[in-house]
Amino acid sequence: MEIHTALSKQPAVLLACSTLSTDTNMTGTWRFVRPFHDEKTAPCGAACPAGEDIARIQMLTGRGAFRDAVETILLENPFPATCGRVCFQFCEGACNRASFDDPVGIRYVERFLGDMALAEGWARVPLKEPETPRKAAVIGAGPAGLSAAYFLGLLGWSCEVFEAAREPGGLMRWGIPAYRLSKDVLQREVARILRLGIVIKYGRTVRPQDLARIREEYDAVFVGCGLSRSIRLQIPGEDLALEGLDFLGRIRRGEVDAVSGTAAVIGGGNTAMDVARSLVRLGAEPIIVYRRRREDMPAFEHEIIMALEEGVRLMELVSPLKANRDGEDIILTLQEMRPAGVGPDGRARVAPDGERRQSLRVRSLFTALGSSAAPEWAPPAEQSQQLLRLGHITIRNGPAPLVFGGDLTNETQSVTDAVASGKMAALALDTCLEEGWERIIQSLGRARVGPGPALSMESYLGGARADRNRTVVSFEQLNMDYFQPLQRILPTIQSPEERRAGFSEIEGVYKKEEARAEATRCFNCGICNECDNCRIFCPEVAVEAGSGRRILLDYCKGCGICVVECPRNALSLEEEAS
Amino acid sequence: MRPLQVPEEEYLRRGHVGCAGCGAVIAMRFALKALGPDTVVVIPACCWGVIAGAYPQSSLDVPILHAAFATAGATASGVRAALDMRGEPDTTVMAWAGDGGTFDIGLQSLSGAVERDEDILYVCYDNEAYMNTGVQRSSSTPYGTRTTTTPREGWKRTRKKNIMETLAAHRIAYAATASIAYPEDMIRKFRKARDLKGHARFLHVFASCPTGWGVPSELTVKLARLAVRTNVFPLYEVENGVSYTLNTEGDLPVRAYLSPQGRFRHLSPEDIQDIQRMVDEDWRLLRAKAQGPPQRARLMA
Numbered sequence: 051m052e053i054h055t056a057l058s059k060q061p062a063v064l065l066a067c068s069t070l071s072t073d074t075n076m077t078g079t080w081r082f083v084r085p086f087h088d089e090k091t092a093p094c095g096a097a098c099p100a101g102e103d104i105a106r107i108q109m110l111t112g113r114g115a116f117r118d119a120v121e122t123i124l125l126e127n128p129f130p131a132t133c134g135r136v137c138f139q140f141c142e143g144a145c146n147r148a149s150f151d152d153p154v155g156i157r158y159v160e161r162f163l164g165d166m167a168l169a170e171g172w173a174r175v176p177l178k179e180p181e182t183p184r185k186a187a188v189i190g191a192g193p194a195g196l197s198a199a200y201f202l203g204l205l206g207w208s209c210e211v212f213e214a215a216r217e218p219g220g221l222m223r224w225g226i227p228a229y230r231l232s233k234d235v236l237q238r239e240v241a242r243i244l245r246l247g248i249v250i251k252y253g254r255t256v257r258p259q260d261l262a263r264i265r266e267e268y269d270a271v272f273v274g275c276g277l278s279r280s281i282r283l284q285i286p287g288e289d290l291a292l293e294g295l296d297f298l299g300r301i302r303r304g305e306v307d308a309v310s311g312t313a314a315v316i317g318g319g320n321t322a323m324d325v326a327r328s329l330v331r332l333g334a335e336p337i338i339v340y341r342r343r344r345e346d347m348p349a350f351e352h353e354i355i356m357a358l359e360e361g362v363r364l365m366e367l368v369s370p371l372k373a374n375r376d377g378e379d380i381i382l383t384l385q386e387m388r389p390a391g392v393g394p395d396g397r398a399r400v401a402p403d404g405e406r407r408q409s410l411r412v413r414s415l416f417t418a419l420g421s422s423a424a425p426e427w428a429p430p431a432e433q434s435q436q437l438l439r440l441g442h443i444t445i446r447n448g449p450a451p452l453v454f455g456g457d458l459t460n461e462t463q464s465v466t467d468a469v470a471s472g473k474m475a476a477l478a479l480d481t482c483l484e485e486g487w488e489r490i491i492q493s494l495g496r497a498r499v500g501p502g503p504a505l506s507m508e509s510y511l512g513g514a515r516a517d518r519n520r521t522v523v524s525f526e527q528l529n530m531d532y533f534q535p536l537q538r539i540l541p542t543i544q545s546p547e548e549r550r551a552g553f554s555e556i557e558g559v560y561k562k563e564e565a566r567a568e569a570t571r572c573f574n575c576g577i578c579n580e581c582d583n584c585r586i587f588c589p590e591v592a593v594e595a596g597s598g599r600r601i602l603l604d605y606c607k608g609c610g611i612c613v614v615e616c617p618r619n620a621l622s623l624e625e626e627a628s
Numbered sequence: 629m630r631p632l633q634v635p636e637e638e639y640l641r642r643g644h645v646g647c648a649g650c651g652a653v654i655a656m657r658f659a660l661k662a663l664g665p666d667t668v669v670v671i672p673a674c675c676w677g678v679i680a681g682a683y684p685q686s687s688l689d690v691p692i693l694h695a696a697f698a699t700a701g702a703t704a705s706g707v708r709a710a711l712d713m714r715g716e717p718d719t720t721v722m723a724w725a726g727d728g729g730t731f732d733i734g735l736q737s738l739s740g741a742v743e744r745d746e747d748i749l750y751v752c753y754d755n756e757a758y759m760n761t762g763v764q765r766s767s768s769t770p771y772g773t774r775t776t777t778t779p780r781e782g783w784k785r786t787r788k789k790n791i792m793e794t795l796a797a798h799r800i801a802y803a804a805t806a807s808i809a810y811p812e813d814m815i816r817k818f819r820k821a822r823d824l825k826g827h828a829r830f831l832h833v834f835a836s837c838p839t840g841w842g843v844p845s846e847l848t849v850k851l852a853r854l855a856v857r858t859n860v861f862p863l864y865e866v867e868n869g870v871s872y873t874l875n876t877e878g879d880l881p882v883r884a885y886l887s888p889q890g891r892f893r894h895l896s897p898e899d900i901q902d903i904q905r906m907v908d909e910d911w912r913l914l915r916a917k918a919q920g921p922p923q924r925a926r927l928m929a
Contacts, residue, residue, distance in 0.1 A: 068686040075643035075685075531853055532629045573629075581631040586811060587849050589653040591642050605642040609649030609838075610846025617629060623846075 073605075077590065081608035081626055085584075085601055088622035090519040090576030094156060096500025097144035099442075099462070099470035100127040103508065103515060104141055104156055108572035109579045111159055111565055120167040123160065124174045125507050127469050128200040128243050129193065129222075131168055131235045134161025135557070136226055137466050138350050146575050149525040152538040154572045161541075161557070162565040168238045173245055177511055179206040184483060187212065187268040189256045192220020193465045194274035194456025196243055197472025201507060203246030205480045210268075211248060214255040220276055221457075222465060224299035225321070227328050228553040233302075258426045265450040270479045274456035274471070277421035277463075283316065287373030290380050291316070294325040294418030301328055301553075309334040311413025314382055316340075316370055318347035322418035323354060326362040330550050334414065336362050341369040341387055346398045356556075359546045367400060368408060373415055382410040421457075429454035438478075438490060441503040442471040445478050447487045453479065470504065477510050523575040523619045532583070532617040539568040578620040584612035634811050635661040644687035646679040649845025651835035651852060652753045653679060654808045656688070656724070659751065659833075662818030665690060667720045668711070670704045672734055673697040674726030675760040676753070697733045700725040701741035704748040712747075720822050723750040727768035728758045731789050742798045742828040749821050749829045752791065755837035763840040770860075772903055773891050775840075783894060787906060792832055792866065799869035801827035805861065807834045809853035810927050813863060813875060834861045842890020854885040856927070859911045863927070864918070874914065877922040882907050 092105035103122055110119035123130045137157055145153035167173075184207040188195045191213035199209040217223055218240045222231060244250070256264070256275075264271055280293045294317065300306050309332040315325050318340040326336040338357070340347060343366045347354060358364065368384040375381075386406035393399045423429070429444040430437060436447040443455040455471035457463050474494065481493035497510035500522050509516040542558035549556055560568065578598060585593040592605040593612060601612075613621045639660035646653040652675055660667065669688065671677050672695045680694070681687045695703035704723040711719050723741075725734055730752035738750060757775050758764040765775040767789040778784040795803045802824050806814040814833070821829040836852045838845040855861035859878035866872050882904045886892040895903070 066683050068681060068684045068692075070685045071641045072643035072645070072681045072685045072687040073641045075645065077643055077645070080648060531850075570629075581629065582634075583632065586632055586634050587654060587808075589646060589648075589650050589657070589848075590644075591638060591640055591657070602642070607648035608845075609848070610844070611649055611848055614846045615849050 076604050077607050078592075078602075078604045081603075081606055083608040083610065083623045084603070084626050085606065085608065085610060085613050085621055085623050087578060087599060087601070087620060088519055089517070089578060089620050091500040091522045092575035092577065093144040093146060093500075093522050093524075094141035094154075094575075096502055096504060096522050097140040098499075099140065099464070099466045099504055100133070100473065101470070101499040101504035101506045102126045102141075103506070105572060105574045105577045107163070108154060108156070108159065108569040109574050109577065111163065111569035112572065114562075114566055116163060116166055116562075117170070117172055120163050120172050121174065123163060124167065124172070125204075126473070127466075128197055129164075129239050129465065129469060130160050131164030131239055132193075132222060132231060133466055133469070134158070134164040135231050135235070135555070136222075138352075138464055140466070146523070146525040146528060146573055147571060150530065150533065151535045155538055155540070155568045158539075158541050158557075158560055159565055159569050162560040164239075165235075165559050168235070168242070173242050174204060176206045176246065177204050177507075180480075180484065183208065184269045184480075185209070186270045186272060186479065187264045188272045188274065190220060190273070190275040190456070191215075191218040191240075191250050192274055192276055192456060193222055193468035194276075194460075194471045194475075195220070195272060196240060197469045198272040198274060198453070198455065198475045199248045199472075200243045200246065201473045201476030202479065203243070203248050204507065205476060207269075207476075207480070209248045211250040212254040212256050213250055213252050216252050218250055221295075224302050225295055225324070227298060227324050228302065229327070229331070229549065229556050230324075232555055261452070265448065265452065268450055269483060270451050270453070272453045272455060272472075272475050272479075273427065273458065274468070275427055275458070277457045278424045278427075279422050280417070281419040281422060283370060283417055283419065285370050285372050287375070287380075288417070290373045290375060291415040291417045294321050294416050295421065297416060298324055298328060301332070306332060308332050309414060311335065312337065312411070313414045313416060314339050314380075314410060314412040315416045315418060317418035317420075318342065318349055319418060319420060320349045320353055321420070323349045323357045323362075325416050325418050327357050327360055328553075329416075330360045330362060331553055337410070337412070338362060338364045339368055339370065339382070339384065339410070340364065340366055342398055342400050343367060343389065356549075360549050361546070365410075367403075369400075369402070371407070376411070379411050379413055380415050382412060382415065384408045384410060423458050427454075427458060429458055436487075440474060440478065440490075440494065442467065442474040443478065445475070445482075445490070447482070451479055451482050451487075473505055473507065474503075477505060477507070519576075519622075527619045528573055528575065529615065529617045529619075532581075533573065536571050538571070539564050574618050576619055579618070581617065583615045583617060584621060587611050587615045632811055634658070634815065637661055637664065639665065639689040641687045641689065644679050644681065646675070647837075647839045647845070649838045649848045650675075650679070651808050651837060651848045652676060652726075652755060654848070655753045655814075655833045655835045658808065658811050658814050659722070659724075659818055660688065660690060662815040663720050663722065663749075663822050666718060667722055668693065668707055670695055670700055670707060670721065670723045672700040672703070672723075672725050672729040674729050675755070676724055676726065678760055697729055699737050700729055700734045701737035701739070701746075701748075701750060704750065705741050705744070705746045708747050717747075718825075721748045723748060725750070725752055726759070727752060727754045727756060728766045730754075731768040731791055732766050735794075739794075739798065742795060742800050742830070745801070745828050747826050747828070749831065751831045751833060753833045753835040755835050755840060756788070757837075757840050759837050759840040771906060772886075772895050772899055774894060775891070780894075790910075792864075795830045796866045796869040798828075800830055800866075802865070802867055803830040803832070803869075804865040805832045805834070805863050807852045807856050807861060807863060808836070809849050809856060810863065813927060817865065840891070842893070843888055847888060851885065851888065854880065854888075858882045858885040859907050860885050862911065862914060864914065872914070872918040874918045874920075874922040876924050876927045878911070
């Protein structure tokens with residue numbers, strides 16, 4: 051009875067009531083593995099010759115942060131509007147999303163951003179100033195030379211570009227048909243490069259014997275004069291043929307209005323496709339004559355498909371023996387070929403199929419067999435301590451280091467590879483003059499994006515990307531629980547009939563919402579996009595948001611849930627030092 | 629991917645003594661994010677009786693009343709009555725019990741509270757055995773499981789009690805299953821239950837237990853997701869004991885869920901087939917009760 055009275059008067063006295071929080075318990079001491087934010091390399095960025103930070107570009111685009119996305123590209127590539135049109139999209143071939151539904155439309159997004167950058171006038175300014183002023187001479191205003199000048203410009207150098215023609219762009223101007231790249235877009239991208247203070251001297255042909263004098267006047271020289279010698283067929287009657295690249299240049303100079311009748315185009319590379327597709331637009335009926343099979347063609351599949359859609363015909367397994375004039379026509383005599391195994395280079399081989407021959411009557415004949423360096427511009431072949439061959443460039447040491455780049459040294463001839471060459475040259479030259487010749491390899495190693503040769507200006511300058519793990523994220527390392535299939539968004543594209551009618555650009559550009567939606571399909575492999583799964587699922591409330599995400603090691607017990615639930619493999623676990 | 633939308637408010641304190649990777653802690657964290665600060669939690673003996681903090685510490689920013697093992701339903705009813713007397717009828721009273729305190733020891737008091745239609749939310753966080761006392765089997769432990777009381781060849785050969793059907797048979801106003809792998813779905817159900825004032829409500833939350841199940845702690849959420857995707861733990865809601873809504877439909881065989889777990893490692897392919905048959909049978913029964921097809925083929929996280 052007494053107790054009952056006591057309770058009714060002071061019930062709280064007998065209830066033990068906690069007044070302190072558990073957060074004085076440092077449960078982090080339980081941990082034997084430690085999670086950490088460990089950004090890794092996305093396969094797209096590692097596959098991009100220009101080393102663009104594609105996963106991040108998609109993340110920013112998906113958020114509508116278009117200017118940030120553009121600036122991220124412009125740090126690594128001066129030609130987004132151009133590459134957004136003509137790049138062979140090595141990135142999309144490596145995209146992890148291909149293992150799920152379809153690769154992200156990376157090139158379409160790049161074109162959207164490139165066009166927006168031109169419309170808005172967005173540009174990069176120099177990122178550093180060398181201790182002493184540096185001045186470079188660049189031979190050739192093609193994609194490699196302009197890229198070299200651009201990246202040197204970002205590093206605070208001044209550059210003068212010597213160009214034999216009256217306009218900039220090199221192969222971008224004269225070798226790529228207008229339906230893939232309009233003159234206007236190219237001119238505006240070049241104009242943005244020149245805003246770094248770069249000067250182009252037109253009509254200035256540089257000969258090898260001029261190099262010694264140039265090397266006296268400048269701190270470094272970049273030679274990116276391209277491949278000026280066409281590979282020849284070496285058959286009787288070859289002089290009846292027009293060389294493909296010359297022909298494309300004549301079209302772009304406005305010297306060709308129309309071509310009629312059947313035209314044979316000999317070759318199976320991208321230039322052969324460009325020539326054949328241009329001929330269709332000029333009114334001719336082109337036939338591509340190729341000594342191997344379609345699947346052996348060095349041309350990119352997309353180009354072949356587009357050509358066939360436009361009505362280009364294809365003759366496989368025939369090799370020209372001779373060409374004869376017959377009135378207004380040309381008679382092409384062809385040896386029939388048959389597959390004969392695989393060569394040591396991994397390419398299919400063909401051999402003559404006995405005496406089987408055909409003849410083909412055409413009105414005009416074109417060759418597109420590729421080009422080689424003019425002998426006087428061939429990169430040096432000797433072995434020397436003062437010579438480095440680095441994939442996209444060959445560099446020779448001296449008071450003014452000399453770099454050979456672009457198509458002279460690139461294995462793959464593409465605009466994006468030319469950008470890669472220009473960037474590698476700029477980083478190597480900057481290192482050579484700032485730190486010394488012997489530091490080049492190490493310095494480029496620091497700037498590497500992944501296991502391949504692609505380099506990053508951001509990493510070179512010690513930006514956040516320099517700390518990123520070079521390990522490339524595979525599809526199996528992603529957490530697919532958080533993704534659902536989404537259709538790839540395509541921009542408008544002309545019908546084959548529309549394409550045949552003229553040289554206007556084939557592909558349309560994404561609308562803003564389309565660009566955002568397509569960019570949102572990106573898994574953002576390896577990089578933190580602040581989705582917050584690590585923070586949401588943490589049983590210890592030990593992940594903090596701020597700029598990026600921070601793990602509170604005083605409390606983290608090392609369960610690892612954050613690592614597994616990260617959809618994009620941007621975290622790792624490491625054993626705790628005992 | 630659309631980022632998960634989870635409220636920022638935090639009512640769980642750091643430094644609690646739950647095991648690394650504890651699913652029941654994640655469950656409480658989401659539950660309180662959904663319910664908000666005007667909540668009183670009643671905890672009978674269970675893992676959470678420990679995790680909530682030893683006197684004088686507390687790991688939650690809301691009031692907790694610790695109760696005897698068998699009394700979660702009764703204690704919550706009493707707290708409700710007291711709050712109503714004090715003029716605080718809007719405060720949510722949440723009983724938070726493990727499967728032992730719900731399926732076994734506290735079943736009578738839960739049944740009584742639901743039959744009286746007390747204005748309480750009763751949550752069972754289910755880790756399928758008596759975990760903090762050393763992994764003894766409960767009536768929630770599924771067929772095929774090894775525990776310390778069903779060891780070696782004596783692995784459990786009876787099925788898990790269907791607690792949702794038990795509650796549905798009470799014609800409870802609202803009962804639903806929820807999973808820590810699907811925070812948005814879970815938070816929606818907690819809020820729906822909170823807002824159904826004036827009635828007894830029941831939530832059955834799947835809370836994986838790396839310590840008791842023999843799985844690496846980083847797989848806690850992944851396993852909870854697999855339980856849903858294999859139909860081992862379907863997500864559904866029952867209103868008034870008769871109106872069933874299926875939230876999702878599994879798309880994977882039970883093997884995907886069983887094989888990562890040490891507690892099932894001894895099972896032969898035939899045993900796993902038996903379990904698949906049981907799961908399929910339960911799913912058919914559930915489908916038959918539901919008005920329409922599952923709302924979605926698959927929930928995105």
